[in-house]
Amino acid sequence: MTTSAPKTAILYRMVMPDHVCPYGLKARHLLKAKGYAIDDRRLETRAETDAFKAEYGVQTTPQSFIDGERIGGYDDLRRFFGKNVRDSKATSYTPVVAVFGMTALMALGLSQAALGTPLTVRAAMWFVSLSMCVLALLKLQDIESFSSMFLGYDLLGCRWVPYAYVYPFAEGAAGLLMTAGVFRWLSVPVALLIGGIGAVSVFKAVYVDRRDIKCACVGGSSRVPLGFVSLTENVMMVAIAVWMATQR
Template structure:
């Protein structure tokens, strides 16, 4: 395995079309940004002289020599470019859309839920668009949103207490909500135990819808949304309100169409 040379600029590879990459690769850790930096260089046609920093001593010595705080570090034509973000900038990639990526979990939930609903409907009836397709889309979406909340229920409970009218008065409800949502969604997907799923969906959906509407649209409060748990920076609004209205709507639908199969 190659080790770093003292003077990177003096090497034969110091010419355009080649790149030297120093990245952390130890027995216990492979830097993911180093892997991505190597891929990015190769993608843009560079022959990469891949130099592994295999020990803590090598890593610290490299940082001191080049006066950098992190690895990986890429050199092109003998000139230090920097790490993965610097390479992205050099190759003309825009800064990541943090606002757009925050909504990616929601878009993924709806896309996968729709795909599952269409697939299951085709298997069950030979048709893509049926009443059951709509039911499955809604219930699958609700189940996956509940799953996202359950990934970090402590953060979710803290966020929901900020605006939920019941949770702020009875803290255990903030922890119970995602479990109740998941139970209602799973049961309604198979139209099982409607005497249980309908009241749960109607109750938590009504409380949630009123809470979100009051906080966001009446009080105009800037609060974090807990609709996809604590891992996404999504402002509450149509998504959170829609989630709770979907619970209410499914409860009403199952009352009006109890025999639909």
Template sequence: MSNQNTTKTATLYRMVMTDHMCPYGLKSKDLLERNGFHVDDRHLTSRDEVDAFKVEHDVKTTPQIFIDGTRIGGFDDLSAHLGAPTKPKDATTYKPVIMLFSVAALMAVVVTWLSLGAVFSGQTLEWFISISMVLLGLQKLQDVERFATMFLNYDLLAQRWVRYGYIYPFVETGAGLLMMAGLLTWISAPAALFVASIGAVSVFKAVYIDKRELKCACVGGDSKVPLGFISLTENLMMVGMAIWMLSKL
């Protein structure tokens, strides 16, 4: 009997229709269960039911969570109620870049193992940088328009020649692929050196001279990564890689 008295119960109203199942409803259910709640999961299975529920409870969205008869709100409200840390939607973060470089490093190790039968060699660093270039370029290619728009905030050449922002992702990706394969170095290395040198100067000027607080377009046009040391490092890695590849010709 005591166990029943201490059981936490929450009522969840969420959309479950044949053509749509609300993802935040599922996330709310999972969050409640992970926090020890027994969930009274009530489905809204038609648009009429959803509209009637919104009118009855004077709310604009679903899902809606009730605990002990008190309406908590939607998923974000539930997270806050349960003490989960919340970040503003525009909060800066280095997580995308950290994950990208981590994956690039692991891929470089895998390529080294498959190619040379070793975990690490002198070529591992080359593969790491070239793989990073390809992954970074891929992020930009997902939405070239948004990248080019964000790029205009700080890149010196793009501010003089707008089309450069549309070309940059293709140059970075292509140079990275050629460097990975060790092909056409006389094209890939100068191309990487050119774009990376301009990028390094642009970032240094924007951040360290003009003291501007901007978001970096390095991982795409919807990036929350702040422009700064990481962005400068990306460009300097490309410069170093290009010079090294040219020295081997």
């Protein structure tokens, strides 16, 4: 009975006292997952790294070799194994799914803790208000980037630039007050104002002017397209404000 020779790969990666290349770790993990025995060759100094790059004519590490052939870096290795490689410039709804998925679970958990059951009207209200808080947090991480993207389509912001800086604070404050169920006289008008202006702005930009632009809803660096999701976010804000206004 004959046994096939084990699959082997050579991996060059930076492992320095002040920096361990994360893509090197990912490449090593991927090779192991694919059943390769790895000749792990560490580049432990800047001089070793520069000499390796010069020898092989490459600009980056890690670099992997299989059967004497250079495969390349981590993305190249993923392509070699038929895996998808993320395009940092591609449109993505992942940030929106992550935000709304987490806030929905938070609302259900809060309802369970406070009311003894997750499925309540209050849970729906908390879902919207918590979403407002988290979305405001994302905007405030880089308010300059957010404001620049926001001014590209918001009707009030185009006429009064400071509104782009006020918006995330107003959204976060309204969401927090709605979650706590206090000062409705303040949170309801604020949510109606920013949600209403936002809904009209998105509708005009997307469905009237037919513009293909990105939404600032999850921050200024997002690749989420301005469209149905953005409109729904603003409509939900208005709806919850109207609902709270009718409650005693």
